[in-house]
Amino acid sequence: MSSPSSNAASVSTSASTTTIHLTVNGRTRTLSVEPRRTLLDALREDLHLTGAKPGCNMGQCGACTVLLDGEAVYSCLALAIECQHQAITTIEGLAHDDQLDPVQQAFIDHDALQCGFCTPGQVLALKSLLLRDPHPDDDAIERAMAGNLCRCGAYPKILAAARSLAGRAS
Amino acid sequence: MPIRIVTTHLEFEGQVEEVRVVLEGEEPPAWGPDTPFQVVGKPTARVDARERVTGAAEYSYDVQLPGMLTAAGLRSPHPHARISRLDASSALAVPGVRAVYSHLNAGDFINPSSGKPVFGNELLYHGDLVALVVAETPEQAREATRAIDVAYEPLPFVTAPDAALAANAPMVNTAVPSNTISDEYPQVYQRGDVEAALAQAEVTIETRMETPAALHNSLETHGGAASWDGSRLTVWSSTQGVFGARQQAAAALGLPMTAVQVITQYMGGGFGSKLGVHRSGLLAAYASRQLGLPVKYMLDRTEENLDAGNRPPSVQAYRLGAAKDGTLAALDLAVIHNVGANGLWSSPVALPAKELYQCANVRTTDRAARTNLGTLAAFRAPGVVEGIAGLEVAIDALATELGMDSLELRRKNFAERYQLLDRPYARKMLLDCYRIGAERIGWETRDAEERRYPGGRSGHLRRGIGMASQLWGGDGGPPAQAIAKLLPDGTAVIITGTQDIGTGTRTVLAQIAAEELGYPLERVRVELGETAHGVFSPMSGGSMTLASVGPAVRMAAVEARKELTEVIGQLAEAPADALDIRNATVFNRETGAEMGGVSTYLEQLGGHEITAKGMRGPNAEDVTVRTFGAQFAEVEVDIGTGAVRVVRIVAVHDCGRIINPLTYSSQIEGGIIQGLGFALTEQRIVDERLGMVMNPNLGDYKAPTIRDIPQIDIVLLNEPNVVANTLGVLGAGEPPIIPTPGAIANAVGHALGKTVTRLPLTPDRVLDMLSTTTERS
Known part of the structure; x- marks a missing residue:
């Protein structure tokens, strides 16, 4: 306990940037990023799409959820350079011509949100489920949404919104 | 408008404070129980x-500004240490790094x-x-924190509160000669003679919690973005109080407000x-002023869990004495608080013991230990969540000892008056909450064989039903201001x-x-969250917001409407009191004739905007305003694995008039879910040998997920409290979390025939409870 300890000084050298192409919400975007840049940071810092939120940056909260070819993923765990061959959908790309996606509308109608910080991720996680299973039961809904934390506790209303979209009264 | 300076009393989380406030004009009369409403009281989607x-x-x-820099913090890996060397040169050599701040070059920042x-x-x-690194990108900033060369000289540390208060304990801070908060500790509250009453009591019990x-773990961490433009500082702060x-x-920056x-x-x-603005927001502001560029410093999740506050640990020891008929004779509570390294206050854990039950002989003793752990912060009903859990478990244990129904014991010791000041409550609907909740949960059949043993007596499932009471302030108070502006196009802006x-x-x-x-509703826009509007409101805490700001908004709207009907009356050559306005359209009250939209009049005024002010009036004197409530929990315990599943929660709270039943129910559900986490899974885990927090992240800190949610039944009482304020509203933010852990603990106790002594009720602790011998009937 008495010997001095040192802050681990293992320093990597900052890498140079690479040009990449991402298809985001139907548009091809060209970016110059460091290879270590996550998809989340590319979306937020380079493309100014801040709907995906950095809740933890370690794949534990789901606030950064986006769709890759329709699959919900934690964008904080994907590197931007890995995502050049997939269609990326962010919350900003879900509504069309001012027409909200039914998932977004259901979240509004059921008050399935409070502070709203986790909401883009919740909406996209549910969207992904409904794309592959339009009529999920409660167990399927809970499994699909269990990776998206909501600290305000909007879960009962998220479940109600999901049930309504699944065609079941809540 | 006449100006008055009024002395009024505010209660915030158990503390009564006298404040002098300036009031202009008169508040409108309170909305009565029969006031008809078009918008208020209707389930309404968020605007x-x-x-x-x-x-x-x-x-x-999300704030992004041209040239904005990002900050990242280097955090102590030790519970107590002195920095013996700090060399930032390697960090400064990382491309994109603009500054590294530490005690060496920013020691004068207070x-x-x-x-x-x-x-x-x-x-x-x-x-x-x-130290804090400021760089062009988040990656550079994080990388540079690892490049700072620091040598630490470890110092003796203490994390357990009783050890911290013991003689010869290591000093938490070598610059402070004591590990308690101040010489005001221990704090003792006393009425009657507890020791004599305990000695004479027919029945006594002792419990511990x-x-x-x-x-x-707010999903947005603490922090802010700051921009200094040479003369003015703007801070986008993740705060509950912009003022x-x-x-x-x-x-902090030595600037005029x-x-x-x-x-x-x-x-x-x-x-x-x-x-407040938090240390992180201050650092963003400091760095922006130093560097002349916008700077954002949002804590990362680990920093958040180590340095953004906590609901502090409590150890509560209860001694209760009662007559055989259940009359409570004595209540003694000793609390030890662990307030962390820089704690300057302790939570009102003892508040329920002082107030909830009629008892002539009460003593509470609060001891507070500073320790080498992160400092406490207010957390949704601070102290009262913990105190209700401790007290309500003790009451259940007393009921068992007496062979009485625990709800009957609570009714028997119902406190009609506010005992601390010996004055009435404005209203106390607690008995209604007991009755309604008991009916909903099926209290009468809680001991039925088929209910307690869903798989039969030989199965591994046990069910139990328990309940706990809730009390909280939530009445708000002045100062709070609002401005209503009616624009020429028939829209309105409310500014607070x-x-x-x-x-x-x-x-x-x-x-x-x-x-x-x-x-x-869609023609009304509410502007808030900016000091630049200059319309003061209190912080959003203590469940005070609606009860403080709501009446000010109402008064502003009432005054604006008066001015509107005056103006229209003069333009239309009709007496103002003959005019009615509905759906932003003017009607003649007597004939019912429609006289056109408000904009047809307002547009004649050369751009004039009707502007009216409202403010929150003083609180009622000589009366205590409280919200009361009760929750009932049904749980299922697997005695093979120790797993607890909450099946159902019934929540009955008196929060006064409900303005929006939709968002009200969201608040109640959210509070219950946080309370469920506190009861079953959530805890900061400290390795006592190392003094380190082992789970400063959302993977190992187990907050509830959608899979953990029980059926939640909310009973909407919706009874306006006309003494509280002109809306009849009370706060609803904190009440729902208060009884949940106690109700769940009592339900688990009922299921197992034991008394809960520790939260959270993780499976290992439930199995420990099963193996102990202290049975309850």
Whole structure:
């Protein structure tokens, strides 16, 4: 306990940037990023799409959820350079011509949100489920949404919104 | 308008404070129980829900400005250490790094809240701030924190509160000669003679409750973005109070308050931990001023869990004495608080013991230990969540000892009056809450064989039903101001200095204004979250927001409408009191004739905007305003694995008039879910040998997920409390979390025939309970 300890000084050298192409919400975007840049940071810092939120940056909260070819993923765990061959959908790309996606509308109608910080991720996680299973039961809904934390506790209303979209009264 | 200075009393989390406030004009008479409503009381979707579901809502974390830099903190890996060497040259050599701040070059930067330097060379807990890096990108900033060369000289540390208070304990901070908060500790409250009453009591019991440190884990971490333009500082702060944040930022930077503005349009949760601008916001402001560029410093999740506050651990020891008929004769409570390294206050854990039950002989003793752990912060009903759990478990244990129904014991000891000041409550609906909740949960059949043993006596499942009471202030008070502006096009703007921290404040204020103006909801816009509007409101804490700001908004709308009917009356050559306004349309009250939209009149006024002010009036004197409630929990315990599943919660709370039943139910559900986490899974885990927090992240800190949610039945009482304020509203933010852990603990106790002594009720502890011998009938 008495010997001095040192802050681990293992320093990597900052890498140079690479040009990449991402298809985001139907548009091809060209970016110059460091290879270590996550998809989340590319979306937020380079493309100014801040709907995906950095809740933890370690794949534990789901606030950064986006769709890759329709699959919900934690964008904080994907590197931007890995995502050049997939269609990326962010919350900003879900509504069309001012027409909200039914998932977004259901979240509004059921008050399935409070502070709203986790909401883009919740909406996209549910969207992904409904794309592959339009009529999920409660167990399927809970499994699909269990990776998206909501600290305000909007879960009962998220479940109600999901049930309504699944065609079941809540 | 006549100006008055009024002395009134505010209660915030158990503390009564006398304040002098300036009031202009008179509040309108209170809405009565029979007032008809068009907008108020109707389930209403949030007025800002669209922004929140489309990603358009801009949180402090989302603020991006040209040239903005990002900061990252280097945190202490030791519970107590001195920095013996710090060399930032390698960090400064990382491309993109603009500055590294530490005690060496920023030691004179003082946090005005504590009066202490932000950077010290004595680190008091795992996660204390060592240095701050400012760089062009987040990756560069994080990389550079690892490149700082630091040598630490470890110092003796203490994390357990009883050890911290023992003679010869290591000093938590070598600069402070005691590990308690101040010489005001231990704090003793006393009425009657507890020891004599315990000695004479026919029945006595002793119980104990240990509660863990709970971490807020707001999904948006603490922090802010700051921009200094050479003369003016703007801070986008994730805060529950923009005015307090402005005051702190101005003081820290030595700026006049006019040179600082704070903005909080959307914020991602606070739960009591974001009452000010936080050290992170001050650092963003400091760095921006030093570097002349905008700087954003949002804590990462690990920093958040180590250095953004906690619901502090409590150890509660109860001794109760009663007559055989259940009359409570004595209540003694000793609490030890673990307030962390820099704690300056302790939570009102003892408040329920002082107030909830009629008892002539009460003593509470609060001891507070500072330890080498992160400092406490207010967390949704601080102290009262823990105190209710401890007290209500003790009451259940007493009922068992007496062979009485625990609800009957509670009714028997119902306190009619507020015993601390010997005065009446404005209203106390607790007995109604007991009755309604008991009916809903099926209290009468709680001991039925088929209910307690869903798989039969030989099966591994046990069910139990328990309940707990809730009490809280939530009456708010002045000062709180609002301005109503009626624009020529028939829309209205309500301006207040409050903030919507996710509770739905924007929506309920719009409803109140729409109601009084006679405008449709979609024509009312609420502007809040900016000090630059200059319309003061208190912080959003203590469940005070609606009860403080709502009446001010109502008064502003009432005054604006008066002016509107005056103006229209003069233009239309009709007496103002003959005019009615509904749906932003003018009607003749007597004939019912429609006289056109309000805009047809307002547009004749050359751009004039009707502007009216409203303010929250004083609180009622000589009466205590409280919200009361009760929750009933049904749980299922697997005696093979120790797993507890909450099956159902029934929640009955008196929160006065309900402006928006939709968002009200969201608040209640959210509180219950946080309470469920506190009861079953959530705890900061400290390795006592190392003094380190082992789970400062959302993977190992187990907050509830959608899979953990029980059936939640909310009973809407919706009874206006006309003594409290002109709306009849009370706060609803904190009440729902208060009884949940106690109700769950009592339900588990009922299922197992044992008394719960520690939270959370993790499976290992449930199995421990099963193996102990102290049975309850």
